[in-house]
Amino acid sequence: MKYYFFQDDFYILRISQANNFSQILKLFIPPKNVTFYRPVSDFIFYILFYKIFYHNAFYYHLFGIFLHFANTILIFKIVKNITKLIPLGLLTSFFYVVSANHYMTLSWIAAYHYLLGTTFALLGFHYFLKGIDKNNQKLLVISLGFNILGVLSEQIMAVLPLLILIYVLFFIKKCKKLLVKKWWYFVSLFCISAFYFIFRVFIFQIPLEETYQISFDLRVLKTLFWHVLWSLNIPEEFKYQMISLLKVNPLFVSDFNDVNKKVWFLLILNLVLIYLIPLSILFIACVKKKLSGKIFFKLSLFGLLWFLICLLPVIFLPLHQYPYFLILASIGWLIFLLTPLALLIKQSKKKKLILSTYTIIISLIWYYSSIINFSFTEKIHWIEDRQGLSRIYLNLIKKQYPNPDPGSTIILPGSKKILVNVLSYNDASFFLYGNDNVHFEYNGFEIPEECSIIKNRVRKQECLIKNKIFYLREVLP
Numbered sequence: 312m313k314y315y316f317f318q319d320d321f322y323i324l325r326i327s328q329a330n331n332f333s334q335i336l337k338l339f340i341p342p343k344n345v346t347f348y349r350p351v352s353d354f355i356f357y358i359l360f361y362k363i364f365y366h367n368a369f370y371y372h373l374f375g376i377f378l379h380f381a382n383t384i385l386i387f388k389i390v391k392n393i394t395k396l397i398p399l400g401l402l403t404s405f406f407y408v409v410s411a412n413h414y415m416t417l418s419w420i421a422a423y424h425y426l427l428g429t430t431f432a433l434l435g436f437h438y439f440l441k442g443i444d445k446n447n448q449k450l451l452v453i454s455l456g457f458n459i460l461g462v463l464s465e466q467i468m469a470v471l472p473l474l475i476l477i478y479v480l481f482f483i484k485k486c487k488k489l490l491v492k493k494w495w496y497f498v499s500l501f502c503i504s505a506f507y508f509i510f511r512v513f514i515f516q517i518p519l520e521e522t523y524q525i526s527f528d529l530r531v532l533k534t535l536f537w538h539v540l541w542s543l544n545i546p547e548e549f550k551y552q553m554i555s556l557l558k559v560n561p562l563f564v565s566d567f568n569d570v571n572k573k574v575w576f577l578l579i580l581n582l583v584l585i586y587l588i589p590l591s592i593l594f595i596a597c598v599k600k601k602l603s604g605k606i607f608f609k610l611s612l613f614g615l616l617w618f619l620i621c622l623l624p625v626i627f628l629p630l631h632q633y634p635y636f637l638i639l640a641s642i643g644w645l646i647f648l649l650t651p652l653a654l655l656i657k658q659s660k661k662k663k664l665i666l667s668t669y670t671i672i673i674s675l676i677w678y679y680s681s682i683i684n685f686s687f688t689e690k691i692h693w694i695e696d697r698q699g700l701s702r703i704y705l706n707l708i709k710k711q712y713p714n715p716d717p718g719s720t721i722i723l724p725g726s727k728k729i730l731v732n733v734l735s736y737n738d739a740s741f742f743l744y745g746n747d748n749v750h751f752e753y754n755g756f757e758i759p760e761e762c763s764i765i766k767n768r769v770r771k772q773e774c775l776i777k778n779k780i781f782y783l784r785e786v787l788p
Contacts, residue, residue: 312369312372312373312376314368314372314418314419314420314694314698315368315698315699315701315702315705316366316368316420316698316701316705316742317419317697317698317700317701317733317734318421318697318701318732318733318734318735319419319421319735320419320420320421320735320742321734321735321738321739321741321742322735322738323353323354323357323421324357324361324738324741324742325735325738325741325742326342326345326354327353327354327355327357327358328358329354329358335355335358338350338354338355339463341511347424347466348463348466348511349424349428349463349464349465349466350463351427351431351460351463351464352423352424352427352428352463352464352465353421353424356423356424356427360374366742366743368420371420371423372417372420374423375416375417375420375423375426376417378423378426378427378429378430379408379413379416379417379426380408381430382407382426382429382430382433383404383407383408384404385430385433385434385436385437386400386403386404386407386433386642387400387401387403387404388400388437389433389436389437389440390403390404390642390646392440392444393440393478393482393613394610394646394653396653396654396657398652398653398656398657398670399610399646399649399650399653402645402649402652402653402670402674403642403645403646403649405674406645406648406649406674406677407641407642407645409677409678409681410542410544410641410681411544411546411634411680411681411684411685411688412541412542412544412634412635412637412638412641413635413638414547414634414684414685414688414689414692415633415634415635415692415694416635416638418692418694418698419694419698422635424464424465425465425467425635425638426638427464427465428461428464428465428467428468429461429465429468429638429639431457431458431460431461431464431468432457432458432461432468432471432639434454434457434461435454435455435456435457435458435461435471436454436471436474436475437454438450438451438453438454438457439451439454439475439496442454442496443483443489443493451493451496454496455496455499455500455503458471458472458500458503459503462503462504462507466507466511466624467621467624467625467636467638467639468639469503469504469507469508469624470504470620470621470623470624470639471500471504472497472500472501472503472504473620473623474617474620474621475497475500476497477613477616477617477620478613481609481612481613482609482613524628524630525627525628526627526628526629527627530629531626531627531629533629534625534626534627534628534629534632535622535626537550537632538622538626538632538634538636538637538640539644540578541634541637542618542637542640542641542644542645543578543581543582544574544577544578544581544677544680544681544683544684545574545578545684546570546574546684546687546688547633547634547688547692548687548688548691548692549574550632559571567687570683570687573683574680574683574684574687577676577679577680577683578680580676581673581676581677581680584672584673584676585648585649585652585673585677586648586651586652589651589652589654589655590651592651592655593607593651593654593655596655596658606654607650607651607654610646610647610650610654611647611650613643613646614643614644614645614646614647614648614650615643615644615647616643617640617642617643617644617646618640618641618643618644618647619640619643620643621639621640621642621643622636622640652670652673656670697732697733700729700730700733701733701734701739704723704725704730704733704734704739704783705734705739705742705743707783708721708723708743708783709743711781711783711784712749712781715744715748715749715779715781716748716779717748717749718748718750718779719748719749719750719779719780719781720749720750720751720752720756720779720780720781721740721749721750721751721752721781721782721783722752722753722754722756722780722781722782722783723751723752723753723754723783724754724782724783725753725754726754727753727754727755730753731753734751736751737750737751739751758775758778758780759774759778759780761774761778762774762775762778762780
């Protein structure tokens with residue numbers, strides 16, 4: 312809630328301006344040399360919120376929090392309806408809502424497309440389940456509508472047809488009959504994703520920057536490995552400190568010794584308490600024929616497939632890996648991880664108090680591991696510094712130059728390399744003043760020769776003012 316606008320926020324706002332319906336429609340044409348295409352979650356979102364809330368980041372973040380909790384509720388409903396296990400729905404939604412994977416998606420307004428895209432995808436899945444249950448075609452049409460909105464909000468959501476398909480194959484007894492009866496829905500569902508793929512790959516091609524280069528080598532396994540660890544509340548930074556497979560940067564270990572110990576200890580503790588102990592008890596119960604293992608294998612495989620399918624759009628991009636890609640995939644991982652415990656809770660009739668206490672304990676441990684991750688990440692993540700720098704600069708600029716004349720240039724002190732990223736070069740000027748009349752420049756900017764040759768400080772200042780060139784006067788930290 313405390314973070315300010317920075318970097319991509321300014322750029323997206325700049326390219327998403329529209330004053331009439333015709334201009335809004337043009338936003339659905341992909342801009343040139345832009346790697347993303349998210350007209351709903353980026354362009355429409357920024358247009359509405361900028362016009363309503365302007366520079367007040369609090370309300371943008373409030374909307375992000377709302378989406379996160381809405382996703383959590385939808386996860387509970389979907390998991391409960393799919394698995395018929397209320398404990399699994401409750402556990403999955405709780406572990407999801409407090410997971411440290413959401414640090415960036417909740418901190419950076421420009422990353423809200425993951426939240427909104429997930430909301431639309433989950434609503435699409437939810438209305439599909441309701442439509443099938445009630446045999447209601449209107450609900451299925453609504454499901455398709457949400458799927459379209461999901462794809463237009465975040466491209467990862469194009470995997471939704473595969474998630475729905477594996478649900479049908481795993482949990483619908485007469486799946487062939489359903490696929491034939493509702494053929495129009497499934498054809499439409501896959502056509503949406505197929506059209507999006509053709510649209511972005513062949514018609515409006517994605518500019519393949521270095522970080523978006525596709526790879527099919529062993530780095531895919533490394534990518535998968537780190538997404539699994541991030542799903543278990545391991546901080547993102549740990550990946551960047553790995554020198555080799557089993558060797559960590561010694562300086563990182565010494566500087567953050569306490570965090571390292573806590574993180575790895577909690578990882579082992581979580582795996583043992585959440586998965587291995589319940590799995591062992593479940594195995595013994597199956598051996599004694601007190602419990603069938605069929606549902607366990609079905610749910611576990613379903614969860615793993617969900618996890619892998621959701622990572623398909625990013626698993627082959629070894630240079631472009633971030634925890635926020637887990638926003639949909641982690642649901643499947645949590646289903647896999649929590650299935651043994653949920654089955655024990657459902658089957659146990661005599662030891663409910665013991666299991667309830669055990670569940671509360673491991674939930675608190677998971678929550679604590681998330682807190683450790685959040686606290687550590689907040690201290691070292693670049694988001695913290697960049698948003699703070701953006702706030703300082705823009706507040707000072709607005710204070711010193713609240714209404715600069717059109718055509719003015721404001722020269723900002725500090726590192727050009729850093730500030731160009733933080734303020735998205737000149738896009739922050741549009742954010743601040745709502746137009747292109749003011750230009751930001753940085754260290755190294757060459758003032759007009761007629762001013763540079765003047766040695767007298769007062770006369771030079773007068774020359775600069777005449778040319779509408781101003782310096783940000785205060786020295787920034």
